[in-house]
Amino acid sequence: MALLDFLKKRSGGEDEMSFIDHLEVLRWHLIRSVIAVVICAIVVFMFSNFFVDDIIFGPTRPDFISVKWLCSMGQRMGIDGLCLKVEPKFQETTMTGQFIASFTVAFVGGFILAFPYIFWEIWRFVKPALSDKERKGTSGIIFWVSVLFFLGVAFGYFILTPLMVSFYFNYKLSDQIQIIPTFSDYLENVIYTTVGIGVLFQLPLLVLLLAKSGILTGTVLKKYRRHAFVVILIAAAIITPTTDPFSLAVVTAPLYILFEVSVALASKIERKRKLENPEEWS
DSSP: OHHHHHHHHHTTTSOOSOHHHHHHHHHHHHHHHHHHHHHHHHHHHHTHHHIIIIIISGGGSTTSHHHHHHHHHHHHHTOGGGSOOSOOOOBOOSTTHHHHHHHHHHHHHHHHHHHHHHHHHHHHHHGGGSOHHHHHHTTTHHHHHHHHHHHHHHHIIIIIHHHHHHHHHHOOSOTTOOOOOBHHHHHHHHHHHHHHHHHHTTHHHHHHHHHHTTSOOHHHHHHTHHHHHHHHHHHHHHHOOOOSHHHHHHHHHHHHHHHHHHHHHHHHHHHHHHHHOGGGGO
């Protein structure tokens, strides 16, 4: 029923378009999004040496800006594990490893660069189903989705990736064991740490949409604030490979700030709904 209502709203409240027509519209939005990713991926592929040597391998170098900052903070706090003492080397154990990795780098980089356009295409499909009031309330959503996504990617790249590299290359089970991971393994972790956190940073907007639809309220979020903090702390402990308090705090702080922003947004919408429809809250 929800899908049918959505499709009816997209066609202006009248059953002017069939289900197949809506799918055709969606298909072209997806095709344009894929084309945008491919174009950006081609650009990344053309400069693949730069993206691999300077971007992807950046957090593995002791002179990388956030690596130096984390090391400086670690020295002040007596946490030696935050300093990257060696410049890691990587290997590939298959003939096709580097070839496949070059395409992975290209398409992930293309997705990151094209993300604002991808969301814009999705928004163009969803927007006709919204009322004028709802459209006004979601003005600037493309900007904020993009900003939060790139902030999450930057946080994962400049903070979490150096922490991950420092921990795993400083960890020693035995001096007879030499750490030479595959590039594919490192690349996979970088993708999860950057793109994954970029998606996770959409939490405030997700809560905003749920609050506008009446599914979630600021009162509920405030009631379970302590539980949310524990969940965030556990998630930060899983995301962060190191076990020192500083690293845990570095990851926990922005995630909890995002939660508090979500609480503030949901509370604002709840107050507005109470003023507009007091009989619903009596």
